[in-house]
Amino acid sequence: MPENTRLQLAKQALLLPTALQESDIHRVMDQLITGAVDDGDIYFQSSHFESWLLEDGIIKEGSHSIEQGAGVRALSGEKTGFAYSDKIELDVLLAAAKNVRAIARQGQNRKVAIAKNSATAKNLYKPLNPLKSLQDQEKVDFLRRIDVATRQLDTRIEQVIIGMVGVQEHILIANADGSLVGDVRPLVRMNVSVIVEEDGQREQGNMGGGARSDYSYFLDEDKAMSYAREAVRLALVNLEAVPAPAGTMTVVLGAGWPGILLHEAIGHGLEGDFNRKGTSAFSDRIGERVASPLCTIVDDGTLEGRRGSLSVDDEGTVTQCTTLIENGILKSYMQDKLNARLMGTQSTGNGRRESYAHTPMPRMTNTYMLAGESEPEEIIASVKNGLYAKNFSGGQVDITSGKFVFSASEAYLIEDGKITQAVKGATLIGNGPEVLTHVSMVGNDLELDSGVGTCGKEGQSVPVGVGQPTLKIDSLTVGGTQV
Amino acid sequence: MQTQEEIKQLEAIIQESLAEAKKQGATSAIAGLSVDTGLSVNVRLGEVDTIEHHTSQGLGVTVYFGQKKASASSTDLSLKSIKETVSAACSIARYTSEDKYAGLPDADRLAVEFKDLDLYHPWQLEADAAVDLAVSCEDSARKFEGISNSEGASVDTFSGLHIFGNSLGFLHGYASTRHSISCSVLAEQNGNMERDYWYSVVRNQKELESAEQIGKKAAERTLRRLGAQQLSTRKAPVLYAAEVAGGLIGSLLGAISGSSLYRKSSFLLDSLESQLFPEFMHIYEQPHLLGALGSAMYDAEGIATQAHDIIKDGVLKTYLLSSYAARKLGMESTGHAGGVHNLSVKSGDQDFTQLLRTMNTGLLVTELMGQGINPITGDYSRGASGFWVENGVIQYPVEEITIAGNLKDMFQHIVAIGNDVDYRGNVRIGSVLIEEMAIAGE
Numbered sequence: 045m046p047e048n049t050r051l052q053l054a055k056q057a058l059l060l061p062t063a064l065q066e067s068d069i070h071r072v073m074d075q076l077i078t079g080a081v082d083d084g085d086i087y088f089q090s091s092h093f094e095s096w097l098l099e100d101g102i103i104k105e106g107s108h109s110i111e112q113g114a115g116v117r118a119l120s121g122e123k124t125g126f127a128y129s130d131k132i133e134l135d136v137l138l139a140a141a142k143n144v145r146a147i148a149r150q151g152q153n154r155k156v157a158i159a160k161n162s163a164t165a166k167n168l169y170k171p172l173n174p175l176k177s178l179q180d181q182e183k184v185d186f187l188r189r190i191d192v193a194t195r196q197l198d199t200r201i202e203q204v205i206i207g208m209v210g211v212q213e214h215i216l217i218a219n220a221d222g223s224l225v226g227d228v229r230p231l232v233r234m235n236v237s238v239i240v241e242e243d244g245q246r247e248q249g250n251m252g253g254g255a256r257s258d259y260s261y262f263l264d265e266d267k268a269m270s271y272a273r274e275a276v277r278l279a280l281v282n283l284e285a286v287p288a289p290a291g292t293m294t295v296v297l298g299a300g301w302p303g304i305l306l307h308e309a310i311g312h313g314l315e316g317d318f319n320r321k322g323t324s325a326f327s328d329r330i331g332e333r334v335a336s337p338l339c340t341i342v343d344d345g346t347l348e349g350r351r352g353s354l355s356v357d358d359e360g361t362v363t364q365c366t367t368l369i370e371n372g373i374l375k376s377y378m379q380d381k382l383n384a385r386l387m388g389t390q391s392t393g394n395g396r397r398e399s400y401a402h403t404p405m406p407r408m409t410n411t412y413m414l415a416g417e418s419e420p421e422e423i424i425a426s427v428k429n430g431l432y433a434k435n436f437s438g439g440q441v442d443i444t445s446g447k448f449v450f451s452a453s454e455a456y457l458i459e460d461g462k463i464t465q466a467v468k469g470a471t472l473i474g475n476g477p478e479v480l481t482h483v484s485m486v487g488n489d490l491e492l493d494s495g496v497g498t499c500g501k502e503g504q505s506v507p508v509g510v511g512q513p514t515l516k517i518d519s520l521t522v523g524g525t526q527v
Numbered sequence: 528m529q530t531q532e533e534i535k536q537l538e539a540i541i542q543e544s545l546a547e548a549k550k551q552g553a554t555s556a557i558a559g560l561s562v563d564t565g566l567s568v569n570v571r572l573g574e575v576d577t578i579e580h581h582t583s584q585g586l587g588v589t590v591y592f593g594q595k596k597a598s599a600s601s602t603d604l605s606l607k608s609i610k611e612t613v614s615a616a617c618s619i620a621r622y623t624s625e626d627k628y629a630g631l632p633d634a635d636r637l638a639v640e641f642k643d644l645d646l647y648h649p650w651q652l653e654a655d656a657a658v659d660l661a662v663s664c665e666d667s668a669r670k671f672e673g674i675s676n677s678e679g680a681s682v683d684t685f686s687g688l689h690i691f692g693n694s695l696g697f698l699h700g701y702a703s704t705r706h707s708i709s710c711s712v713l714a715e716q717n718g719n720m721e722r723d724y725w726y727s728v729v730r731n732q733k734e735l736e737s738a739e740q741i742g743k744k745a746a747e748r749t750l751r752r753l754g755a756q757q758l759s760t761r762k763a764p765v766l767y768a769a770e771v772a773g774g775l776i777g778s779l780l781g782a783i784s785g786s787s788l789y790r791k792s793s794f795l796l797d798s799l800e801s802q803l804f805p806e807f808m809h810i811y812e813q814p815h816l817l818g819a820l821g822s823a824m825y826d827a828e829g830i831a832t833q834a835h836d837i838i839k840d841g842v843l844k845t846y847l848l849s850s851y852a853a854r855k856l857g858m859e860s861t862g863h864a865g866g867v868h869n870l871s872v873k874s875g876d877q878d879f880t881q882l883l884r885t886m887n888t889g890l891l892v893t894e895l896m897g898q899g900i901n902p903i904t905g906d907y908s909r910g911a912s913g914f915w916v917e918n919g920v921i922q923y924p925v926e927e928i929t930i931a932g933n934l935k936d937m938f939q940h941i942v943a944i945g946n947d948v949d950y951r952g953n954v955r956i957g958s959v960l961i962e963e964m965a966i967a968g969e
Contacts, residue, residue: 523929
């Protein structure tokens with residue numbers, strides 16, 4: 045789909061129903077960019093969302109929501125003025141522009157030339173409407189089919205919960221240089237959650253996936269059932285699990301979703317805002333060694349159809365693949381326009397926002413480590429005693445101290461180079477700028493996650509992707525109960 | 528009063544939505560609506576960082592066709608949008624299943640008394656004045672020696688109107704406000720940075736902690752973290768500082784809530800009337816406290832809220848049930864659709880310093896990280912930072928450790944609750960001393 049088609053579709057969805065003309069947008073922009081305002085934008089968005097929930101074998105709930113509105117932003121030096129409204133109307137937008145440009149009144153006039161982005165947005169996803177990709181009857185029949193088939197997988201299954209959501213977003217961004225950028229973003233996600241019971245003991249397993257596509261994504265290649273099988277497998281593994289050890293040891297991280305370690309421990313610390321402010325453990329460290337020479341990490345918004353991918357970011361900048369760490373050396377931060385301008389560099393296409401009611405900031409897209417040369421089996425075999433953490437539930441980081449934590453949802457002991465007993469309740473804790481310096485082997489099995497990641501920062505949620513090959517970390521603290 | 532006028536107008540939208548649902552064939556319906564306005568100001572290093580003006584609104588409609596349920600929402604409150612929103616819900620209801628437990632609450636449980644809970648105290652705060660206040664808060668932190676950088680100070684004020692109605696004739700609206708000041712600053716030692724924060728949040732701006740005091744606490748909390756060490760792996764008593772102790776009660780509430788129970792995804796199945804805590808533990812709910820953050824006359828379904836003992840003499844006295852969960856479990860709603868309203872954990876007579884002495888040697892936890900809690904088994908393992916304590920005296924800061932145990936055991940082994948109560952949240956609790964947990968570190 046050519047860029048101008050996306051723009052036309054976005055205009056049709058956002059301007060046509062509201063009777064707002066392009067000339068009106070220019071009027072608002074003229075009102076906004078005056079005096080000491082360096083830059084500004086108007087972000088129009090409409091989002092159509094639906095969700096379906098199957099529980100206890102019945103379609104228990106369905107819901108539909110429409111959110112639409114516009115956010116008006118003025119930037120002056122380091123200052124941001126921002127207002128938004130659920131009404132896309134000229135006088136509301138004019139009032140918002142007048143309100144937010146007041147941010148600049150104390151500043152001196154220092155208008156800077158805004159470098160025009162000449163890159164062309166790639167076709168990463170079609171302008172699909174997931175909500176219309178199946179008839180409602182087909183959606184509920186599909187969920188029922190998956191439920192029945194899941195319950196047949198094992199007699200110990202007590203409960204099956206299946207959720208499916210679809211979103212279509214239209215985005216229109218008016219920039220201070222007069223340009224208009226549009227995008228149409230589909231996103232689907234599905235999740236299967238099971239509870240198993242044996243001899244009075246219960247455990248749960250969850251697995252899901254998604255993409256910037258429509259519901260046909262789940263029908264292809266038996267994907268939905270692969271989530272169900274994985275959820276059941278995880279729950280059964282945890283029935284057998286014993287309490288995890290406590291202490292510092294060698295940890296092997298599985299391929300794929302455990303890349304959340306990179307997202308938490310490294311990625312957040314490389315976001316431009318924290319580094320401009322000097323509040324990140326990675327501040328002023330470009331060019332320094334922050335990982336073993338085996339590690340190369342990128343943030344890539346240009347992967348076709350992935351959950352974290354965007355043709356253009358929420359400031360209209362074309363996304364790219366940014367090398368963050370190359371052979372262990374810190375190469376680049378991730379930037380939005382504001383932080384790039386203040387740090388004297390270019391936006392890397394990482395300016396993202398949850399919605400029109402939120403201001404953009406530097407956020408990750410799909411963050412992953414490139415494959416190395418070791419066979420995964422060889423990595424496990426090299427560990428005398430340690431932990432193999434194959435799957436994770438979630439994590440958190442303190443950007444400033446660099447400390448991060450995440451919880452394993454599937455983990456095993458490694459004894460004499462072999463994977464042995466499953467363990468539960470293993471939380472890993474470490475220090476971001478240090479952890480990758482302890483990487484001694486990188487697998488040749490790079491895997492991206494299945495498309496379920498959501499990242500939260502300052503109260504804003506955005507969809508992201510992560511990935512990595514199997515990794516060996518020589519020393520990491522495992523927070524079990526077996527002291 | 529202008530607010531009353533606005534509430535009347537919004538009530539008309541709810542009535543319109545319910546009427547439209549009936550017209551489109553729904554057997555019964557629920558509609559809720561809120562309109563929020565606000566101002567958020569953030570300053571950093573003495574300069575304005577962001578000024579945000581908030582205005583948002585949303586209408587949510589749930590319809591029942593017999594025992595089939597569906598819902599829809601929209602940010603557009605126009606008549607046309609109301610029709611479309613109701614129609615979207617009705618259309619989905621054709622495809623959801625008969626669920627014999629679904630439906631509106633019992634009419635005789637709906638709130639009929641609407642006391643003014645003193646939740647509405649608008650703050651006529653101009654952006655300039657908010658900036659000045661935030662600057663004075665941050666300045667108060669930055670003037671501490673050793674504070675090297677700042678994430679800034681914020682002043683937020685929100686005002687909202689909330690209207691709720693159903694086809695049983697329930698219709699009520701009220702206004703509420705929420706104001707807060709927060710500050711987060713950094714300090715550095717030997718190339719290692721630490722950050723901490725403090726905040727105050729209230730309904731009535733007059734009750735805000737002073738900006739200076741918030742800045743001062745943020746600075747002190749940051750500075751005391753400098754030079755943190757890892758502990759070696761061990762078992763030791765753990766004292767949860769009041770500001771993190773609420774999380775333990777949060778895990779309890781999750782485990783006794785109806786949806787966890789009927790899904791059997793709780794570590795406290797069949798625990799009613801069981802001795803979950805030591806006998807001195809008393810946890811009670813006061814939904815009608817004037818001006819409190821969690822106060823409400825009715826729950827998310829319109830059922831009248833009432834005072835409850837959740838834990839009495841250490842024994843679990845009630846689950847937390849919505850009408851749906853209650854029907855699934857063959858019980859009565861407890862008026863807890865949407866959660867609890869103002870929970871208090873009864874304090875003992877020891878203050879914080881005395882608790883440190885009672886613990887003697889162990890870990891004081893002031894921050895927790897990550898979500899390492901399994902709701903089905905109660906297995907607990909979270910990242911922590913805080914202080915190592917010996918002979919009742921704080922020795923040095925610690926970080927990059929985890930604390931682990933099982934919530935059932937942890938509840939049973941609570942030794943004392945301090946009287947240093949943190950009143951900022953929906954759960955009011957002092958510091959909590961637990962006899963022993965596993966600490967993982969070096």
